[in-house]
Amino acid sequence: MKRLSLSQQRSLTGYLFTLPFIIGFILFFLAPFIQSVIFSLNHLRIVAGGYELIYNHFENFKHALYVDTQFLPTFTQTVLNMITDVPAIIFFSFFAALLLNQKFRGRLLARSIFFLPVILSSGVIAGLEAADYMSNLMREQATNATSFLAGPTLTAFLLQMKIPRELLLYVISVVDRIPEIIRASGIQILIFLAGLQSISPSLYEAARVEGASPWQTMWMITIPVLSPTILANVVYSIIDSFLAPTNALVTYIRTTAFGGAGFGIGTAMGVMYFAAVSVVLAIVVGVLSRHVVYQD
Amino acid sequence: MAVLTRERRLVLRHRMGSFLFAVFRTVLILGIAYIILFPVLSKLSSSFMSKRDLIDQTVRYVPKHPTWDNYRFAMEVMNFWRVFTNSLLLSVVVATLQLVSSTLVGYGLARFEFRGRNLILAAAIFTLVVPPQMMMVPLYLNWRFFNIYGLLPGQGLNLLNSPWPFILTAITGTGLRNGLFILVMRQFFTGIPRSLEEAAYVDGAGPLRTFIQVMLPSAVPSMVVVFLFGFVWQWNDSFLTTLYLDHNFLPVALSNITTRLAQYFEMTDPQYFSFMVNAGSMLMIAPLLIMYTVLQRYFVESIERTGLVG
Structure with a gap:
């Protein structure tokens, strides 16, 4: 057998290390992915010892969009929720990471509390909490304090001021959802904190020597x-x-697929959902990546 | 009053500023901590309340007649120990296998040049973007009639209600959010200087030995993070477990608890049952809290080395 050159050996080793994922990706990801596109265009029927597909053009999509009365509203609501929540989550987690990066007593404790939502993000518990009698009672008593900002009097007062109306309404809707936003920010805080700690202190040192204010340092270095x-x-x-387990659309797609309306229709909804995710991601990445500064 | 020099006034102002900021920071952190901890603490306190506390108007947050009964009933109707063992076993196995696969793949992607490397990286990111709901039906049917698309003869095996779907996807790095773990491990290995491995190669060690003896020991902090996340997400997952398995797992048992309680007591009482529902929730959270408390120091202090940075 011919001996392989060093670079050939290295690339072979590379394939060997990544082989599990290559196999898994093809078998348990790519294949079902393609299948779901096919399924969404077919009527799927379970028969003895397997299933059969009957091609039905775009019937499944038409059904999901025009016949199903709940799909479209749930879909739009999910996308809208995402659009309002993500900026708030980014803003909050950036701010929280800045706080947690400072030196103060009890920093470790504060950090572990801030990351706690990551491990408590269970859809089941969230569902039970929403339906639970005691939780609702206690929450009602507790949120009387926070609902002050979103209360009708203050809202009316703020709306009279010369602040852009849309911005104000957005801020109010965010304030209303503060607990949800904080609980969805755990990993983001972690990622920001890791990023903050990777910034070389010499940069800040230099900025201080040059007489930059903390505000300038923030805009010129940190961001x-x-x-x-x-x-x-x-x-x-x-x-x-x-993908959140509390997401209403996720639950709805599942009930549709397995609850009688048909595998094909459920899969068609899934395909549309994927398309929406891709479009949103493509737009966001396209716009933001122009402003990203890479150091090297 | 003594006249202050200009410098002294500046110093004072500066001190005043930092003091005010520290107060502001403390208030803010306490507020956020309150929002995060409130649901957990309220669940904890109500899980110990007894029927007498329900009638007692003075009881709001802290039970006056604490009892273990709620836990006893919750455990009984959930068939707790069996469900708990199942969940624990599945989560440990899945997290371990995911850790193995993502460490291997991450290292392969970080260290070796080969054609299609970026394609594999893109594939790993792609697995994160596709909602599992889209592939739910094909996945379900493939596990129901498992013959690897005709590679195995016959109608295929029924792998539903067995741990195989979880094991096979975890070991191949395509399990729940596994792509993220591959990225984390790749990022970590990319950041490690090559000189370490080169020394091992010069000493005549092969790639696998170098990987195990030289690279893995320094990767422990990242691996702890990956394991913790893998465990937590599998533990909390109800989507795949209900899709592939019958109700022998914690999230499922917990989501059915209200119905079970009604059957057990042969009546419904949302207020009283609420205590037991919360006891059930605490039973599901408790192992995670314990694990988190044990690992958090390790976890929180070692983020800077995990390579979680995009």
């Missing part, structure tokens, strides 16, 4: 250096909000 991290976080947040 540009973190811009790839911001992009990664935006992408992560979008995916996370689309």
Whole structure:
């Protein structure tokens, strides 16, 4: 057998290390992915010992869009929720990471509390909580305080001021959802914090010597250096909000597919959902990546 | 009053500023911590309340007659120990296999030049972007009639209600959010200087030995993070477990708890049952909290080395 050159050996080893994923991707990802596109164009019937497909043009899509009364509203609501939540999550987690990066007593404790939502993000518990009597009672008592900002009097007052109306309404809707936003920010805080800690202290040192104010340092150093991290976080947040177990559309697609309406229709909804995710991601990445500064 | 020099006034102002900022920071952190901890603490307190606390108007947050009964009933109707063992086993196995596959693949992507490397990287990102709901039906049917698209003879095996779908996807790096773990491990290995491995190669070690003996020890912090996340996501997952398995797992048992309680007591009482529902939730959260507390110091302090940076 011919001996392989060193670079050939290296590339062979590379294939060997990544082989599990190559196999898995083809068998358990690419194949079902293609199948779901096919399924969405067919009527699927379970027969003895397997299933059969009957091609039916775009009937499944038409059914999902025009016959199903709930799909479209749930779909739009999900996308809208994502659009309002993601900027708030990014803003909050960036801010929280800045706070947690400072030196103060109890920093470790504060960090572990801020990351806690990551491990508690269970769809089942969230569902139970929403239906639970005691939780609702306690939450009602507790949110009387936070609902002050979103209360009718203050809203009416703020609306009279010369602040752009859309911006104000957005801020109010975000304030209303503060607990949800905080609980969806765990990983993003973690990623920002890792990014902040990778910034070389010498940059800040130099800025201080030059007499830059903290505000200037933030805009001239922190944000540009973190811009790839911001992009990664935006992408992560979008995916996370689309795939969240509490997401209404996710549940709806599942009930449709397995609850009698038909596998084909459920899969067609899934395909449309995927298309929406891709379009949103493509637009966001396209716009943001122009502003990203890579250091090397 | 003594006249302050200009410098002194500046210093004072500066101190005043940092003090005010520290107060502001503390208030903010406490507020956020409150929002995060409130649901957990309220679940905890109501899980210990007894029927007498329900009638007692003075009881709001802290039970006056704490009891373990809610836990006893919750455990009984959930068939807790069996369900708990199943969930624990599945989560440990899945997290371990995901860790193995993502470490291998991440290292392969970070260190070796070969054709199609970027394609594989793109594929890993792609697996994160596709909602599992889209592929739910084909996946379900493939596991129901498992013959690897005709490679195996016959009608195929029924792998539903067995751990195989989880094992096979975890070991091949295509499990739940596995792409993310591959990215994390790749990022970590990319950041490690090559000189370490080169020394091992000069000493005559092969790639696999170099990987195990030289690279893995320094990767432990990232691996802990990957394991923790893999475990937590599998533990909390109800989407795939209900799709592939019958109700022998914690999230499923917990989501059915209200119905089971009604059957058990042969009545419904949402207020009283709420205590037991919360006890059930605490039972599901508790192992995660314990694991997190044990690992968090390790976890929180070692993020800077995990390569989570995009």
